[in-house]
Amino acid sequence: MHITIIGGGIAGLATAFYLEKRAREQGREIQYVLLESSDRWGGKIATESVDGFLIEGGPDLLLAQKPAGIQLCKDLGLADRLISTNNDRQRTFLVRDGELVAFPEDFSLVPARFWPLVTSPLFSFFGKVRMGLEVFVPRRRDEGDESLASFIRRRLGVEAVRIGGAMLAGIHSADAERLSMQCAFPMYVAMEQRYGSLIKGVRAMRKTRASTGTAMFQTLVGGLGELVDTLVARLDGDLRRGVAVGDVRKVDGGFEVVAGEEVIETDAVVMATPAYVSADLVADFAPDLSLLLRDIRYVSTATVSLAYRKRDVEGQHDFEGFGFLSPKHEGRRITACTWVSTKLNFRAPDDGVLVRTFVGGTGQEDLVGLDDEALIALSCGELEDLMGLTADPLFARIFRWRRGRPQFDVGHLDRVAEMEHLAAQVDGLFLTGSAYRGSAIPDCIVQAVDTVDRILGEV
Numbered sequence: 001m002h003i004t005i006i007g008g009g010i011a012g013l014a015t016a017f018y019l020e021k022r023a024r025e026q027g028r029e030i031q032y033v034l035l036e037s038s039d040r041w042g043g044k045i046a047t048e049s050v051d052g053f054l055i056e057g058g059p060d061l062l063l064a065q066k067p068a069g070i071q072l073c074k075d076l077g078l079a080d081r082l083i084s085t086n087n088d089r090q091r092t093f094l095v096r097d098g099e100l101v102a103f104p105e106d107f108s109l110v111p112a113r114f115w116p117l118v119t120s121p122l123f124s125f126f127g128k129v130r131m132g133l134e135v136f137v138p139r140r141r142d143e144g145d146e147s148l149a150s151f152i153r154r155r156l157g158v159e160a161v162r163i164g165g166a167m168l169a170g171i172h173s174a175d176a177e178r179l180s181m182q183c184a185f186p187m188y189v190a191m192e193q194r195y196g197s198l199i200k201g202v203r204a205m206r207k208t209r210a211s212t213g214t215a216m217f218q219t220l221v222g223g224l225g226e227l228v229d230t231l232v233a234r235l236d237g238d239l240r241r242g243v244a245v246g247d248v249r250k251v252d253g254g255f256e257v258v259a260g261e262e263v264i265e266t267d268a269v270v271m272a273t274p275a276y277v278s279a280d281l282v283a284d285f286a287p288d289l290s291l292l293l294r295d296i297r298y299v300s301t302a303t304v305s306l307a308y309r310k311r312d313v314e315g316q317h318d319f320e321g322f323g324f325l326s327p328k329h330e331g332r333r334i335t336a337c338t339w340v341s342t343k344l345n346f347r348a349p350d351d352g353v354l355v356r357t358f359v360g361g362t363g364q365e366d367l368v369g370l371d372d373e374a375l376i377a378l379s380c381g382e383l384e385d386l387m388g389l390t391a392d393p394l395f396a397r398i399f400r401w402r403r404g405r406p407q408f409d410v411g412h413l414d415r416v417a418e419m420e421h422l423a424a425q426v427d428g429l430f431l432t433g434s435a436y437r438g439s440a441i442p443d444c445i446v447q448a449v450d451t452v453d454r455i456l457g458e459v
Contacts, residue, residue: 001030003455004257004264006245006281007272008036009043010441011433013231014072014448015270020236021075022452030456033238033266035245035259041232045441046399047225052349054223055305056356057399059441060344061085061217062224065187066442068449070218076230081222084215085343091321094122094163095330100386102321109152109164109188110134110198112206127159135197145410148184149176155198166327170335172439173301173361173405183408183416183438221346224441250285254428268428268458270451274298275406275435282429289422292415296435298403300368301360304379305340305397308353312391319353324386333367334359334382352394357382361405368400406435413437430454 003019005012016034023030040046046057062069073082093100104116111117117128134155140146146154148169152161161176169176172184181189191201220226232239240259247258248269257264271278279293313319323338336358341348348354357379360368370378376396383389416436423429432451434444 001268001455002254002266003030003032003268003270004255004266005032005034005270005272006248006257007043007270007277007433008034008038008041008239008241009272009433009444010045010228011043011444011448012036012270012272013041013228013235014445015272015432015451016235016237016239017072017075017231018449018452019455022456026456028456031237033240033259033264034235035243035257036239036241037244039242041241042225042228044401044404045224045228047223047228048397050307050395050397053305053307053352053354054347055354055397056223056225056340057303057305057397058401059224060338060340061219062441064216064218066440066446068445069440069442072231072445073220073227076227076234078220078227078230081220081226082218083221083345085217085322086345087215089320089322089342093321093324094167095324095326095332095386096122098330098386100324108202109160109168110156110202112199112202122163123159127157130157131160135199137197139192139196145180145182145413147177147410148174148179148181151181151185151188152176155192162327162329166329167325170325170327170358170361172408173299173335174407175362178407178409180408180410180412183412219344245281248281248285250426268430268455270430270432270455272433272448274403274433276403278431278435282426286422286426286429289419289426292419292422293435295415296412297407297409299361299405299407300365300400300402301358301405302368302375302398302400303356303358304375305354305356306376306379306383306393307348307395308355308391308393310351310353313353313389316389316391317387319355323355326386328363332382332386333364333378335361335364337383337386355383362407368402372396372398406439408439428458 005015012034019030044058048055092103101122104120111131137155149161149165152165165176169179191198195201243259245259249256254267255269257266275293275296279290283290319339319342322343325336326332334357338356340354340356375398423431430451432447437447
């Protein structure tokens, strides 16, 4: 069997890796070609080393609650390269009225402990009482999807939407009123159903994590680019970068894939590309599927990494924490800032400080189109205003992700199920990647493994 995988991001690479691994374990012979239109592998995983600073242009962490990312590292022999965030310095701040205010200790969306919530200035007295009463809110009986904002209002109250909702929506560069709870945060939906209360569920999870000693977030010493490099080095298939797919044609017994000047005859095609790219490629032979794929919205974002000499910023800010989030209603021109060299070791030289700002997303996509000088000035201006950071950076590194973040609107998984149904009607066609059942690295890996299982089930 010959398979063509289109797209060399983490979904495409993981599909190739587990295709080889499973076929080898089953004693089966599989041939494949992996096509990537750009000149690099990894998609939005982009790691660079500059003068002792390790810069991530896209994702920088693997969530332990979703073990597929860490498992892939182990499958690649990278277990001893995994590191955790510096949990002793994990305070996170929220911009409120132009000031940085610390989140309560052990707070994500749900207050895990009583006293930090009581003493927090982020919430009013009535807001705190309403959050504490969450344990008495009955679990939802309706199994349909709802928005992140609706979920939080129902369980934790209105104030929690402005704070916790802004935090979680920011992860997806999304609007909390539109973001699908079932797709983006299924763990909270499951928690409500299992424990009847988010507070009870979070406390149970923290006990489990404390007993196992598992950190919430991990990454690799050399950044997530190390994962991509190791994956590529381990693959034995036909890997081609800088090759754009111009057309995919359905023919008897398989497909013809027009890749550059070549026509590749293949038995199966895995679309590990953005939904709007896949929509164009399947339009001729699966028009209904193409229409659904086009309906998945995308927004544009950018990251701006700024490197400083430690002596230049001493006395301006202490960097004691992981960074801050800026809710949309604050009207700032950055959505968040990570104090990278505090959060993770091996990210800056001993005499350096590395921070990363986030720009764009829902309602602010126009900022991504600013030129480099304007984006750097924008970020530096916000950091001066919010942190008192007036030092000039040693250098800046910008990554723009135009139409890079799929938006999971309410009902997204139902629409994905319809897409998968339509794709299954085209023998040998498979969809995988960040547009469907979660956009985090582990989500893409889980979908890649599922794709491999379906491919081998058809051989």
